[in-house]
Amino acid sequence: LLQVVRFLAARVHLGRATMRASQKDFDNAVKQVKLLKEDPGNEVKVKLYALYKQATEGSCNVPKPGVFDFINKVKWDAWNALGSLPKETARQNYVDLVSSLIPSSEASSRGEPGTQEKLLASEDVVVTSEDGITKIVFNRPTKKNAITTQMYQEITQALKTASKDNSAMTVFTGNGDYYSSGNDLTNFTSTPSGNIEEFAKRGADILRDFVDTFIDFPKPLVAVVNGPAVGISVTTLGLFDVVYASDKATFHTPFSHLGQTPEACSSYTFPKIMGPAKANEMLIFGKKLTAGEAYAQGLVTEVFPDSTLQKEVWARLKAYAKLPPNAMRISKSLIKSSSEREKLHAVNAEECTTLQARWLSEECIGAVTSFMSRKAKL
Numbered sequence: 060l061l062q063v064v065r066f067l068a069a070r071v072h073l074g075r076a077t078m079r080a081s082q083k084d085f086d087n088a089v090k091q092v093k094l095l096k097e098d099p100g101n102e103v104k105v106k107l108y109a110l111y112k113q114a115t116e117g118s119c120n121v122p123k124p125g126v127f128d129f130i131n132k133v134k135w136d137a138w139n140a141l142g143s144l145p146k147e148t149a150r151q152n153y154v155d156l157v158s159s160l161i162p163s164s165e166a167s168s169r170g171e172p173g174t175q176e177k178l179l180a181s182e183d184v185v186v187t188s189e190d191g192i193t194k195i196v197f198n199r200p201t202k203k204n205a206i207t208t209q210m211y212q213e214i215t216q217a218l219k220t221a222s223k224d225n226s227a228m229t230v231f232t233g234n235g236d237y238y239s240s241g242n243d244l245t246n247f248t249s250t251p252s253g254n255i256e257e258f259a260k261r262g263a264d265i266l267r268d269f270v271d272t273f274i275d276f277p278k279p280l281v282a283v284v285n286g287p288a289v290g291i292s293v294t295t296l297g298l299f300d301v302v303y304a305s306d307k308a309t310f311h312t313p314f315s316h317l318g319q320t321p322e323a324c325s326s327y328t329f330p331k332i333m334g335p336a337k338a339n340e341m342l343i344f345g346k347k348l349t350a351g352e353a354y355a356q357g358l359v360t361e362v363f364p365d366s367t368l369q370k371e372v373w374a375r376l377k378a379y380a381k382l383p384p385n386a387m388r389i390s391k392s393l394i395k396s397s398s399e400r401e402k403l404h405a406v407n408a409e410e411c412t413t414l415q416a417r418w419l420s421e422e423c424i425g426a427v428t429s430f431m432s433r434k435a436k437l
């Protein structure tokens with residue numbers, strides 16, 4: 060009981076930071092509880108009861124049950140322990156608690172340690188869940204993990220699913236020697252001829268949705284940059300919470316070389332992270348950074364020797380994934396506040412509109428043609 064009271068008292072505090080759940084969210088959560096496939100256990104049921112009562116009726120207002128009425132006494136104690144917790148906060152806490160119990164349709168539960176569950180059946184983007192971590196892997200090693208149009212959409216979907224599953228965090232990494240060589244330049248040539256405007260519009264829509272999903276991702280987002288990263292696989296790092304890198308990784312944003320312009324909010328996040336002087340050299344002149352330079356400029360959290368990267372990073376992440384998930388999410392929402400997210404969405408929209416026009420430019424078409432005809436490589 061003491062544990063329950065402590066838990067609820069903690070939620071009083073946390074709840075003040077996030078009063079966001081609407082009545083509709085709450086009603087949905089109530090329905091979801093009835094559909095739970097697994098019994099969440101008595102402790103959780105008591106927490107749910109107390110939060111439900113507080114959310115719907117306010118502070119405990121009924122007499123204390125008799126000493127031998129054990130069950131009702133435990134429930135009453137839990138409700139009473141919420142004191143004057145505001146109804147909206149109780150509603151939010153109820154929704155949070157339910158969402159931590161319910162895996163989304165595609166998602167698995169956290170799973171037992173050591174058991175890995177594959178969540179998305181795609182060859183090029185592999186999504187698994189293990190030890191509280193949803194892992195999204197760029198898996199086109201023979202093409203240096205270049206990102207096809209389909210992969211953007213699969214990643215967007217995987218992130219949306221991961222935002223609701225029971226994992227504590229999501230980690231991106233690459234299979235093979237590259238993290239990712241960025242946008243697959245053949246995306247440009249798989250356009251039905253004569254329809255380049257339509258291609259550019261569709262590309263901008265897909266890109267915008269992709270980046271919006273990173274901006275809104277509510278849980279810790281970590282990149283394990285196992286090798287060179289190019290283009291959009293670099294710019295998205297500005298939207299991650301933590302970036303670990305191999306000492307073999309490099310960071311290259313050759314937008315001007317390709318007749319293109321920055322995306323994934325990097326025109327905003329990079330100057331903020333590393334200061335305009337360094338960001339300009341990367342984003343305008345395409346200066347490639349080593350892992351050490353990226354660390355010095357704040358884009359990378361920590362660099363590991365390539366030989367120990369996997370062992371060290373995954374051990375650390377597994378430990379982090381055991382931290383209380385709601386606390387991590389709430390901390391993230393304080394760090395990336397709603398006004399900051401609003402700004403990021405506006406930057407994303409502007410960058411996508413700019414790129415849509417750029418993709419129709421002679422500079423861009425010439426650069427892609429050169430790559431395709433094997434005349435140019437970065």
Ligand SMILES: CCCCC/C=C/C(=O)SCCNC(=O)CCNC(=O)[C@H](O)C(C)(C)COP(=O)(O)OP(=O)(O)OC[C@H]1O[C@@H](n2cnc3c(N)ncnc32)[C@H](O)[C@@H]1OP(=O)(O)O
Pocket residue numbers: 201202203205206211240241242243244245246262263265266289290291292313314317319322430435436437
């Ligand atoms: C719709 C949303 C758009 C979002 C906007 C995004 C923008 C960006 O991401 S800009 C950055 C785009 N990326 C590039 O320009 C990289 C192009 N690739 C290269 O310059 C080189 O391949 C390399 C430096 C990344 C690696 O060189 P190397 O080690 O010599 O390996 P290969 O060139 O032989 O590559 C093996 C194989 O992979 C293919 N490939 C690699 N990267 C891409 C790519 N980005 N797009 C398409 N294909 C790529 C390469 O063509 C080789 O294929 P095969 O010849 O068939 O073996």
